[in-house]
Amino acid sequence: MPPAMTNLMDLWAAHSQLSGEDLVTVDFLLPTGIYIQMDVPREATIQHIKLLLWKQAQSYPLFPSLGEMEGHMFECVNQAAVHEELEDETRRLCDVRPFWPMLKLVTRNCGRAERLLDSKIGVLIGKGLHELDALQDQEVKDFRSKMFRISEEKMQRVQLMTWSEWLQACFSPQLEPGGGATPVTDGVNDKQAEASLKVTMHFDQSQYIKACLQAKECPHLTLVQVSTVQAMFEKEISAIGAVVNRKSSNPPLPLPPKRRGPSVSQTVCVCVIQVRAGLFHGTELLCKPAVSSESSGRSEHVWNRTLEFDITVSDLPRMARLCFAVYAVMDKVKKQKSTKNSGKVHYPVAWVNTMVFDYKGQLKTGDIILHSWSSFPDELEEMLNPIGTIQTNPYTENTTALHIHLPDYNPHTILFPPFDKVRTRGKKFHIELKEIMERDPLSQLCENEKDLIWTLRYDCMENFPQSLPKLLLSVKWSKHEDMAQLQALLQIWPKLSPRDALELLDFNYPDQYVREYAVGCLRDMSDEELSQYLLQLVQVLRYEPYYDCALTRFLLNRAQCNRNIGHFLFWHLRSEMHMPAVAVQFSLILEAYCRGSIPHIEVLKKQVEALSKLKSVNELIKLGTIKNARSKTKEAMLTKEAMMTCLRQSGYTETLSDLHSPLNPSVLLSGINVEKCRYMDSKMKPLWIVYNNKLLGGDTLGIIFKNGDGTRGLDLTLTWCISMVLMMIHWNKMCLCRIVPYGCLATGDRSGLIEVVSSADTIANIQLTSSNVAAAAAFNKDALLNWLKEKNSGDALEKAIEEFTLSCAGYCVATYVLGIGDRHSDNIMVRSTGQLFHIDFGHILGNFKSKFGIKRERVPFILTHDFIHVIQQGKTGNTEKFGSFRNYCEQAYLILRRNGNLFITLFALMLTAGLPELTSVKDIQYLKDSLALGKTDDEALKQFRQKFDEALRESWTTKVNWMAHNVVKDNRS
Template sequence: MSGNEFRFFLSCDINLPVTLSIEKLEGILPPIKSTNSETESATEERRAELYVECTLYIDGAPFGLPTRTRLESTGPPSCWNELITLSTKYRDLTVHSQLALTVWDVSCEKDEGLIGGATILLFNSKKQLKTGKQKLRLWRGKEADGSFPTTTPGKVPRHERGELERLEKLENKYERGQIQRVDWLDRLTIKAKERIKERESSKNGGSHLYLIVDFCSFEHRVVFQESGANFLLPSPLTSTNEIVIVWDPEVGKINPSEHKQLKLARSLTRGIIDRDLKPSSNERKSIQRILKYPPTRTLSGDERQLLWKFRFSLMSEKRALTKFLRCVEWSDVQEAKQALELMGKWVMIDVSDALELLSPVFESEEVRAYAVSVLERADDEELQCYLLQLVQALRFERSDKSRLSHFLVQRALRNIEFASFLRWYVAVELHDPAYAKRFYCTHEILEENMMKLAAGVNGDEDGFKLWQSLVRQTELTAQLCSIMRDVRNVRGNTQKKIEKLRQLLSGLLSELTYFEEPIRSPMAPNVLITGIVPSESSIFKSALHPLRLTFRTANGGSCKIIFKKGDDIRQDQLVIQMVSLMDRLLKLENLDLHLTPYKVLATGQDEGMLEFIPSRSLAQILSEHRSIISYLQKFHPDEHGPFGITATCLETFIKSCAGYSVITYILGIGDRHLDNLLLRDDGRLFHVDFGFILGRDPKPFPPPMKLCKEMVEAMGGAESQYYTRFKSYCCEAYNILRKSSNLILNLFHLMAGSNIPDIASDPEKGILKLQEKFRLDLDDEACIHFFQDLINESVSALFPQMVETIHRWAQYWR
């Protein structure tokens, strides 16, 4: 029996809300018959608009309000990949708790809108919480029944389970890394699985619908236990020879004898002796190894004891402070007092290490105040790179009016750009009920002090007008939301919606054409905008109908933005912030890879602005020009240059490809296809649409990085000198960013409490995935070979090319 049998959590001890991810719907929906009299007998392709309703039932009675996913209308298979957080906590569940999941279609008539439902118990027959992916068969035309026992069980009966279900379980293990990857064998297996899937589907006649859900996983299994129950009572033993699993309640608790030994070893009376202790050669090597650990690494008991023992000799090593503070037993008043005294005498640490001290690991107010004192040394430009995370760090403060909150407001009083972003970042978080009061206090303090801002920024500008220019940003976004609602209600094609938009801007809402007072642009507060140009404003052809608006600026110029409503762009905002930061880190090492960190600002949980960059997708370019080179020849022709284009343009293309290849690999950005890879006229390639990060990807077996064969062909092929230069830039950029791995990991650690989907689902796992991408176990030379192998693997990957072809056909038929 493995040791894991004795590691478990009790459900009554888990004070977390029940969470699950609604992934996708598999199967063929019944067709919708046309209502047009001329084509009454014809059948149209289904354009269903589906959502899933999730209701928790405890002992057969509904518990809490139903929760719904967003509408999904992209066609089969319908993929939501949406995290659902219920109001009920795990500790409140009973052994007969179950989820009722019903799929509805709003595109149908009321009597046809019910697709089907299924019910699943949260605990299995062994009273263990179900985790991971679950495949539920829907009962067509029936709403999920929450009674106990249910009439709509989602579990497929044993006699109906086939070879396909066994393969799907193995595929889940494969995706979790529990099965060794063998590239050539994997491709053969996938083809065989697809054939079996087609055979099973034809056998069933496509009559079954399946809903795929993914339950939250924990480090150890979760065993059901009622609150206040005595789980130590042994269960009655039978006379059979069965192996009885006994749950050990002492697992995970502190060993009293070890704790006593640790206290004796750390006896504060030895403090005088410790001052003169010097580590031996082997101890020094061990300490240096510990100091190189990433901030996510947990120190063992021996490692903590080693750092404590030589704490006085480490005071001149700035990297050692954060590791030392992790060793302190903060519940011991005397030990905590000595640690704080040493912290005050320690050599000053870097800003990146100060960010670590603001993470939830450190609860001491003195430690967090020390971190803020280090941040005070950073200039506004550097601080603005971390502002998004510093606002998130307010979640981990112990008081509403903390030192960090005061510091951010004081910086905002000196810089109008800083004030504008701080105000938006805080305003978006006000919707989080758990921390609303904390964010509101910061917002209130900022508002009270904004009248003082004029003296620090522009002595001639009235403070009230300065504050009003920021308040009117909120009014502007509210008006844009109202316009979007009116435009979406217009029946007809996109052109009619565009006409309605321009009519609104120049008619009923003509005050938007010329503002009474200039407004500071939310995305670039140093730019004053004076109105919208109706004739140059348009709507994108997509489900959400985002607006493309052209604003006049006070200096006579213009700026274009995209305004979205109905889409959470906070994840895009985080990714672009990381692209900007990495671009800055690379330029500090004199490596400019011509990245395009366009501006993104979330103005709400489902709305926001994006900077519009004139460009075309690679899908459009390849469709019209056949190759990237042909497209670049149109703008930068040169008979004597490489491939008929200027050397500068080709170099820009190669560098930008290298930069985004490295960044998208590190951040684990998924769902890459030719429609979200854009190319500017000057040769700069850049990525958009970051709905999947930290290794998540809707496509099976994605390559390590997005490097399609058309991009390699534009560099002259895999044997050309330009492709070799591309690989050289990749390796150089990768090693530069590895040097700042602690900074990037600390920033993501501060985002652990945010509601960004791909982080909120499993923060610890996501950060560990990010850490793995840096390969901190390798030196720079080994990393060059490692990354070159990654590039070769990505270029030669066959399966992603097949997926890309399927994606292009899907786009064509739309």
């Protein structure tokens, strides 16, 4: 079966490229009711197609009633199955790629310039602005209105700048800080303070809980909106009704995965449904969760109960969130007569979160519909997911919907009080000075330690300001007095360094004032430093419950003032637009950026169009290889020829030439060297695109385009690259090690770009070239040194060996600390100048591969005897060189230990990024162990020396693995 194409136009495009056709039949619908079908060039612009249509329409009835051609524009149904207005008529038909070759001509409304800008922004960010217009969400409307006003004012200031002022503003290394947030301006009266928060869940009795009858499927719960909503102040309990769709009176329901229960063959299950709700501030549970009663086993399940929480409204923190979980309770009974092993299994079905206060600081009231999510992270406490998004699932058709009602406590709106009113309600405490111990970010605090830290909070401020995260974890967020004291303290707390302030953006610190304080500290970051942490800061946006927040404003301000930061902010956001939980939030930020950086739109638009072309080429290759799968030779010839023909077409040549590289916007990609382009022989057929570059003195530049290569694989590589850059910075200050960072950028759903490192080859190829027998190649210790001698001579060889030594030390320490797995001879490369570097980081944090239950990697890092042979310059007795290498490794390890908290923080900020091997704090524990945090430098160095000796002693196992890899590779070729 051929792979699924993006849409029918993709399939047609691939077919036309293989067959040499240049025309496509398009149906045109005119506003006069006339239907015209005609063939148009697939490379033609929308403007040219409209001109052809106008000439053709002259011979049809009612033509005079159309009026002027400029008064009309085309609409189509795009790939997302929504209407798109083709206001930008410079686009080509092959770039528009409608779902079906049909264009509708419509009368253009007034304000063409604004509509053209909206159209360009919609195409650029991958989400039509009419979709945002259609959202009935006041928060979205208010955010867009505010950003539109700010962007308009900014563009007016830009227009008044001279060229030198504009260049300095857009590309200067140091920028001015942005503004802060505006507090809410009302309070909570005493009567309201004594009220309890009540939640009532309301489900329609006419809906169904669909329980799968097959043991391998998961039970699916569907609950939708009630036909009549009861509006009450004091909550009477609404009925929750559902019917089980079943074939027998008591069918067995599916079990959760093996880790959560016994096999189906051993168990008979009876299922009931419950709902659990909890109030959280960050990951802290503010009070005991509330649980509904169990549903009965009859056809209808009805709950009549109010869910109440043991906390007063006045004690609710501003960022409190209400978390729900729907789960099945299965009575587990062994088939044997004995019932000693009877019990209950709780199987999560769906979860959803909402904020208690809205974006204006108003306490939410009334009926709310929450469409839930069905994917559960591992090891959730109480089956509630406070770290999850507060956005409801946009795919409402097949999702569980919770209908909740939040009571009205007062006829007037209840607003969270601003800082000045909160402060006056707090009590003053006498502080005794005591010593505070600092720990790494993963360390847990017991209650006694929290009490001590809170008691000595002023001592913390004066002597340990960097201990602010520990103080925040010690606050009783369910007590109004503690919150008041904390907010007052924040006003006088010394400013932290930007790197220390990053931790305060973690999910554990959701308080609005804390996050504004953290962003205030980030304003001291240079543009270079901000670029290093930009990926993490974009992921942190997921933790922000409201669109308009200090972090969003900070990132927009810095991005609109520096083109390089704006470039990567754009791509980090756009690459996640396919994810429903952040699609609206990220599209709003992208729209705001584009409106405030209008000159940048055309540059980014060119890149988006180029990537669309590369995706079409990739799909063409996949289609061609499947059609000719029976003959590999025929496949290679026909597909390579089709690829070349495609790249030489004017539409592709024009779009793919003279654009700024998405990997590095300072590099101008002048034109493709078609003869050197190829596709790689792996499942997803990545493209190897070679560019000529005038700015590089005629040298070529290679880029790998991947499409469909793993859900988050490129992001994993991205995370690695960021860490590598940080390590390089830390190590280069001491001139200890070399790291070869290469560009890597996720550009969309399962797609992205990787920079090709020039003049480099894999260890596997170097070994295989030196031996006629693949099995023996891995054991030829002279192969690598001889290869370097071929590439270098005299002083250049000595310099290359020094570069190899320093880079090998860097990657030994880096791969050990980060737990990089799957290290074979095809993902370790060497440049002709001597630098060793690693590629393809699919496994991190100690997630090493195994086969048949046997670990494939038994060493903490790769240090083979052929590496040591190079380091010792081919002289077995050259212990001095090896001693220097070992010392480089040890010093680099100690430097990383001193920055251990930073690395833990950066990985913690990526917890919601969707990386398969980074989903919980337990995954980050690997870093704490590898860096030996909590130990002295002497103890840590002793541990590393043991690992170093182990890597050296067990290096023969690496050679065996490489031998097997070389044999498999040789058999495939």
